[in-house]
Amino acid sequence: MGKINVKVCLGTTCFVMGSSNLQELIETVPAKYGEAVEVLGVPCLGLCSIDWEYSRAPYVKVDNDVVYEATVEKVLSAIERKLGNE
Amino acid sequence: MFIDVDCSQLKKYNQNAYGDYFVSKRYPDEGRLIAVLSDGLGSGIKANILSCMTATMLLKFVECEVNIKKAAEIIMNSLPVCKVRKISYSTFSAIDCDDDGNVKIVEEGNPEFVWVRNNEIMVPEFQEVVSKEFANRKMKTYKFKVEKGDRLIFCSDGVTQAGLGGPRLRLGLRREGLIEILKDKLSKDNKISSSELSKYIVKQAKNIEIDGKPKDDVSAMVLYFREPRQSLIFTGPPYHQEKDPEYSRIFDNFRGKKAICGGTTANLVSRELSRPIATETTISIGNLPSCSHMEGVDLVTEGILTLTKTLEYLDTEIGNNENAGVKLVKFLLDSDCINFMVGAKLNQAHYDPNLPIEIEIRKNIIKKMAKVLEDKYFKKVSIQYM
Numbered sequence A: 001m002g003k004i005n006v007k008v009c010l011g012t013t014c015f016v017m018g019s020s021n022l023q024e025l026i027e028t029v030p031a032k033y034g035e036a037v038e039v040l041g042v043p044c045l046g047l048c049s050i051d052w053e054y055s056r057a058p059y060v061k062v063d064n065d066v067v068y069e070a071t072v073e074k075v076l077s078a079i080e081r082k083l084g085n086e
Numbered sequence B: 001m002f003i004d005v006d007c008s009q010l011k012k013y014n015q016n017a018y019g020d021y022f023v024s025k026r027y028p029d030e031g032r033l034i035a036v037l038s039d040g041l042g043s044g045i046k047a048n049i050l051s052c053m054t055a056t057m058l059l060k061f062v063e064c065e066v067n068i069k070k071a072a073e074i075i076m077n078s079l080p081v082c083k084v085r086k087i088s089y090s091t092f093s094a095i096d097c098d099d100d101g102n103v104k105i106v107e108e109g110n111p112e113f114v115w116v117r118n119n120e121i122m123v124p125e126f127q128e129v130v131s132k133e134f135a136n137r138k139m140k141t142y143k144f145k146v147e148k149g150d151r152l153i154f155c156s157d158g159v160t161q162a163g164l165g166g167p168r169l170r171l172g173l174r175r176e177g178l179i180e181i182l183k184d185k186l187s188k189d190n191k192i193s194s195s196e197l198s199k200y201i202v203k204q205a206k207n208i209e210i211d212g213k214p215k216d217d218v219s220a221m222v223l224y225f226r227e228p229r230q231s232l233i234f235t236g237p238p239y240h241q242e243k244d245p246e247y248s249r250i251f252d253n254f255r256g257k258k259a260i261c262g263g264t265t266a267n268l269v270s271r272e273l274s275r276p277i278a279t280e281t282t283i284s285i286g287n288l289p290s291c292s293h294m295e296g297v298d299l300v301t302e303g304i305l306t307l308t309k310t311l312e313y314l315d316t317e318i319g320n321n322e323n324a325g326v327k328l329v330k331f332l333l334d335s336d337c338i339n340f341m342v343g344a345k346l347n348q349a350h351y352d353p354n355l356p357i358e359i360e361i362r363k364n365i366i367k368k369m370a371k372v373l374e375d376k377y378f379k380k381v382s383i384q385y386m
Helices: A012-017 A019-036 A050-053 A072-082 B042-064 B066-077 B174-188 B193-208 B241-253 B263-273 B304-315 B324-333 B362-375
Strands: A004-009 A037-042 A059-061 A065-067 B003-011 B020-027 B034-039 B090-098 B102-108 B115-118 B120-122 B126-130 B138-145 B149-155 B218-226 B230-235 B258-263 B293-294 B297-301 B338-340 B380-385
Touching: A004 A012, A004 A019, A004 A050, A012 A019, A019 A072, A050 B102, A050 B193, A065 A072, B003 B034, B003 B193, B020 B042, B020 B218, B034 B042, B034 B066, B034 B218, B042 B066, B042 B090, B066 B138, B090 B149, B090 B218, B102 B120, B115 B174, B120 B241, B149 B174, B174 B193, B193 B218, B230 B241, B230 B263, B241 B263, B241 B338, B241 B362, B258 B263, B258 B324, B263 B293, B297 B324, B304 B362, B338 B362, B362 B380
Parallel strands: A004 A037, B230 B258, B230 B338, B258 B297, B338 B380
Antiparallel strands: A004 A059, A059 A065, B003 B218, B020 B034, B034 B090, B090 B102, B102 B138, B115 B120, B115 B149, B126 B138, B149 B218, B293 B297
């Protein structure tokens, strides 16, 4: 199985809606999963402009799965699901 | 040529107001710049009022090309009279110059300016003008042409008299001492900006003073005629998406420093130019999203939040961290001519009333930023809406 890519949207909407609080992922994920999962901040996933009516920012992508209203817990469980641990 | 102008000042020791006054204005349509440095009688508030009145009035007179003798007389007649000395007085240096290097200067009472070319001191010709009404007001007028790389340094007597009466320099720094400082600094750093050079002169003057306490107001105004440092900021996606390739090409072909402010904008440039975006392994630095990187682009930041913070820094003072706003401020202040490409497409999500903070319209932020950059930092700014 390849590396799991976690992309935290750092676009304006996501940042003010809470992606600024996801810094913890950058520290906890490598400690927990080592090389198997990589977390990066990305300029903009472009999801708020499609999905804006529902205001579900901040968005995080775990590979191609979108985590809406992302929190550290939600992202960690999405990673767990991907790894087949759940 | 671009005229890089700036002034640094220090207050007289124990005073709470500057007694010297600097004012400068650019006229972009004519490629013209006027700058005035005035030193008011005495120090503190009184001197501040005199020098401020002199400088602002003189700027207007020079702007309208009023006869300088007449202008100086009007100013002298308008200044409030000092209760103690029963006189009203202020000295001044005013320069009116343009992008082609044509320079006109009028000086009264301030130390003679210094003209530096290739680290040599140039000696310009001048004419003396005497006021009929005020016989003690002898003005010197100069008219000459500068070349690219030339510098003109003006100062108040707080610089040339620094250290006066001290054990090292009984007669103070004098013009000769200033020239020595200038030559030494310019031989080591011949591309130094006017802002840095003026700060350096003032700092040296302060160091020469006994106990580092200036006994007079200290001001150094520097003009540097040079090749403009161009920069381009691409922010916001174009209103018509089909124009993305065209604007990305314009951005790519620009000769100068480049920045992208906006996640969507970064993505579209990356897509059109087939250049990947590399991100940092941090989410946030100093309450702003961290920067990304793209080959051929000097700075890539998030959009509205970073621009809003940058405007705040430009308006007040620069933040004490290394966030994207601080980086953008440095990027802007390191440029002479700043070009903005502003995409008009709005992201509806930004105007959701549920967002915890109010997000301003990009166009408005850029408009305000352009005004601050022009008025406070004397930059040349152009904005293209897309």
